[in-house]
Amino acid sequence: xxxxxxxxxxxxxxxxxGEGRITEINxxxxxxxxxxxxxxxxxxxxxAKTFTDTVKDKALGQNVLTVVKPGELxxxxxxxxxxxxxxxxxxxxxxxxKPAIILMSGLQGSGKxxxxxKLAKMLKEKKSKKPLxxxxxxxxxxxxxxxxxxxxxxxxxVYTEPxxxxxVQIAQNAxxxxxxxxNDVVIIDTAGRLAIDEQMMNxxxxxxxxxxxxxxxxxxxAMTGQDAVNTAKEFNDRLDFDGxxxxxLDGDTRGxxxxxxxxxxxxxxxxxxxxxxxxxxxxFHPKRMADRILGMGDIVxxxxxxxxxxxxxxxxxxxxxxxxxxFDFNDFLAQIHQIKKMGNLKDLAAMIxxxxxxxxxxxxxxxxxxxxxxxxxSMTPVERTNPAILNGNRKLRIAKGSGTNVAEVNKLLKQxxxxxxxxxxxTTQKMPAGKNFVKKKR
Numbered sequence: 001x002x003x004x005x006x007x008x009x010x011x012x013x014x015x016x017x018g019e020g021r022i023t024e025i026n027x028x029x030x031x032x033x034x035x036x037x038x039x040x041x042x043x044x045x046x047x048a049k050t051f052t053d054t055v056k057d058k059a060l061g062q063n064v065l066t067v068v069k070p071g072e073l074x075x076x077x078x079x080x081x082x083x084x085x086x087x088x089x090x091x092x093x094x095x096x097x098k099p100a101i102i103l104m105s106g107l108q109g110s111g112k113x114x115x116x117x118k119l120a121k122m123l124k125e126k127k128s129k130k131p132l133x134x135x136x137x138x139x140x141x142x143x144x145x146x147x148x149x150x151x152x153x154x155x156x157x158v159y160t161e162p163x164x165x166x167x168v169q170i171a172q173n174a175x176x177x178x179x180x181x182x183n184d185v186v187i188i189d190t191a192g193r194l195a196i197d198e199q200m201m202n203x204x205x206x207x208x209x210x211x212x213x214x215x216x217x218x219x220x221x222a223m224t225g226q227d228a229v230n231t232a233k234e235f236n237d238r239l240d241f242d243g244x245x246x247x248x249l250d251g252d253t254r255g256x257x258x259x260x261x262x263x264x265x266x267x268x269x270x271x272x273x274x275x276x277x278x279x280x281x282x283x284f285h286p287k288r289m290a291d292r293i294l295g296m297g298d299i300v301x302x303x304x305x306x307x308x309x310x311x312x313x314x315x316x317x318x319x320x321x322x323x324x325x326x327f328d329f330n331d332f333l334a335q336i337h338q339i340k341k342m343g344n345l346k347d348l349a350a351m352i353x354x355x356x357x358x359x360x361x362x363x364x365x366x367x368x369x370x371x372x373x374x375x376x377x378s379m380t381p382v383e384r385t386n387p388a389i390l391n392g393n394r395k396l397r398i399a400k401g402s403g404t405n406v407a408e409v410n411k412l413l414k415q416x417x418x419x420x421x422x423x424x425x426x427t428t429q430k431m432p433a434g435k436n437f438v439k440k441k442r
Contacts, residue, residue: 027059030074042226044260047085055081079290085259086286091243091268097214099132099178101186105204105239106219107231108192111247113143115219115273116189117150118281123185124156132183134174135160136167136207137191147189153278157183167191167203168210175211188213196231201238208239216241217270220257222249228257229264236265243270246284258289327420329384333376336369374402375412387413 031052038048058077093102102119106112116133123129133151135158137143144160151158159174171188178186190207193200208216218241220228232244244261249272261269269284321327376384378401383390390398395409402409 024060027056027074031056034078038259041259042257044226044229044264047260047263050263051081051085075294079294082259082290082293083287085263086284086289087262087268088286090283090285091270092283093215093270094242095185095214097212099175099184099186101175101188101211101213101215103188103204103208103211103213103216104190104219105216105235105241106192106245107196107221108140108194110192110219110221111273112192112219113137113146113189114150115245115247115271115281116187117147117154117156118273118278119271120151120156120185120187121154121278122281124154129185130183131156131185131187132174132178132181133158134171134186134188136170136174136188138165138167138170139191143189143191150278157181168206171207171211196234201235205238215243217243217245218267219245219247220261222246222257222272224257226257226260229260232261232265232267236267241267243268245269245271245273247273249274322420325420329376329379329387329416332416332419333373333384336373339369371402371404371408372412375399375404375409378402387416 034055035048035052038051039045043051055074055077058081059074095102104112104116120131120133123131133147133156135144135147144162148158148160150156159170159177161170161173164170164173167190174188175186177183188207188211190204191200216239218232218235218239220232222228224231228246235241244265244267246258246261246269249258258269258272261267269286272282272284274280274282321331375398378398379390383394383398390409390413392406395406399406399409
């Protein structure tokens, strides 16, 4: 995501490297390159031009302090303007109705149904809501079944009327059902088409008028680039939606839609889809996205992802085991599972400042832990608890059972011991000095 744009912008800023001050000439040269980079990323031409004109005005209007280099100042101005371009502030969902109603809109294939399931899961697990998914697509045969499968995966109830061909009636009946059974959020999945047509727009307008939703979300595939922006404009002209959802932002996308859509339709991006897993949904933070585009990482999002998987009771239990030097392969395996729950490994690495650029050409396989897990699962319960008993014969058996070799088993054992020592050291250092002293004295 945004890799090419990040590289191009970095090269643009290098034009100012070594310059003693900002001048109209070197700013013009730099911004010409910035504009090309934005256009290559499929940013709307008018948006790119307005953006670079604004940056130029701000750059030339600055009194550069001697301690601030021109290149650094330009990065700061571009960062601020990118943040503003994408909306400035994070836009929240406004769910005040009883029940609150969210109406999904978008073209077929944009990921609307999948996103409905992801949103339901997020509201259930993070906001303690009791959502109801409504199958309002009466045209696509697989739409109802797809929503049912997503409901089973997320533990969310799905309302369907397979024989009813009136989507307005289905939506109204679903809301009555929600009131009766205590669902506090109703997410209505609607029909999409391969292209915008009058029947589809009339239908979704009728649903909106009938149910008066708290939020109308427009879901668009980020990989369609500038077409995504054009489609958003057409939908907004008819629906006046409340926010945009960009799906497939983890794919081979140049990012132009994320940078253009706010300026063109004047509606905020509220969520982004970053993968196929049901957890792969993130609120859209303009400032954090600007950080990532400019190679500054996104530590806040990384910490938030870690906190979502963080179990205080488990952490206390683990800390005690480490302090007593009881950390074993069962604990090691549990930590691997926690990391995997956080998402795509390369995306996680990109959130660490400076690391994203280093990892750009390195392919991090999401199955990187597979052989490690296979080796641990091939150990007996006793071996996992007490790795010291692993002799040559046991290692050979484990290697055969895991489809690896003895060298890989030995490598894992070495890594495990190093991890255990490091964790033990960190735990010991956190202890009060007096306790350390007593320990040493003994």
